[in-house]
Amino acid sequence: MDFLRPASWEEALAAKAEHPTAVPIAGGTDVMVEINFDHRRPEYLMDLNRIGDLREWETGADTVRLGASVPYTQIMENLRAELPGLALASHTVASPQIRNRGGVGGNLGTASPAGDAHPALLASGGEIEVESVRGRRMIPIDEFYLGVKRNAMEQDELIRAVHLPKATGPQQFSKVGTRNAMVIAVCAFGIALHPETKTVRTGIGSAAPTPVRAKEAETFLAAALEEGGHWESGAPIPVSVAKQFAQLASGACNPIDDVRGSAKYRRHAVGIMARRTLGWVWESYRGDGRTAQGGAQCA
């Protein structure tokens, strides 16, 4: 094994071009476990910790450019207003120790359906900035996840940043696990209201081969809110609408039975989380001047 220590982004791209099999390592949450347990012996390990830009974020007028290695702790502490859904999801990642090192780039690189950031990213919408010596491209989040632990990146590419719209409405995130800390999601659900376009976006984790959106549920809900004039009136969402939304969210799942939970349970739980998180975001939308809110709530 060789250990590559690029001191700059350009050096990292050059190294990745020269050694396409090199495994990038930043927070080590996934990579080190695989090496410790002898599940993986990469020929080259490439440390990204030396590249300072990756740990920086910029807040623009409408978007946040979040460096791939910005630790979850920083997202929780500094970007709660701009990215409330991702901040909530970040808070459920593993433990303080892991959150101090891990970032969204790792979740995206590994592309496990259980990655905690994915439902929030899907619900927010946004683009992944990837780059190689051949050039830079922006991959829409909806096109990023291709299969179990497969993403849309080429072998010579590295994730540099994630570009996310600043929240214009409430966002929520919910995750099922056996305890609060240190759990891989049995399943997870993210929801974001986008009042400026009168749309709703969602993200489901751990209940399909990839993170997915519940598109039918989104379309149904947007139509029901529009039809009922809810965006303008802020009137409560009828129980029947919430119920239908939950059912459609369940239907968007394509889960498996595994040690963490059965497929049936996952479908059920995703429906429950869809209904609850919808209730939370709608309460925020009605309640606090229609601004983004990301405060933690209990069901």
Next chain:
Amino acid sequence: MRVKFTVNGREQTADDVWEGESLLYVLRERMGLPGSKNACEQGECGSCTVRLDGVPVCSCLVAAGQVEGREVVTVEGLADFAQQRAEHGGCGAGVCGGKGTTLDEAKGWAAKPAGTGDSQTGEQVKLSPIQQAFIDAGAVQCGFCTPGLLVAADELLERNTQPSDADIREALSGNLCRCTGYEKILDAVRLAAARGESETAGTGA
């Protein structure tokens, strides 16, 4: 490969490090500092928690090569670290300009049993406030999780001198203990916080 980094305030060099080796392995097997415990090797248990440039991390999830040129504080250096901090004010990043702890001192600290001091009460053995509080509160049973908990709890009290129970639970949520049921560990952190408060009371600190 060779890795040079600062451990407990002193520059150290490890040679013939395998590229896939963890920081935990380097500390335990190459530097003779077995305070950081090797339990799950997957970041689940927190027994290997150390400070890396001031930040608590699982040393089993840090590749050795990633610590080149950086600063690590282990439980063996915690007493010195806490003392330096108390003398030189808040210092999150590592050494606080002190002389640091040599590897021999660090190994000696870990091995200092009855005879030179009472390992039960900590008499004559230099302890950080959190270590003393763990002893006084009876927060140690088998002791395997203790080093990681001490490092995590010490860092909590460094940034939050009066943590709520929720703060303590959150800060220690990455450290598993299978003996105590956590109650006495929580007591110990509360005790250390209360003692810290009474020490600084009236000093304007």
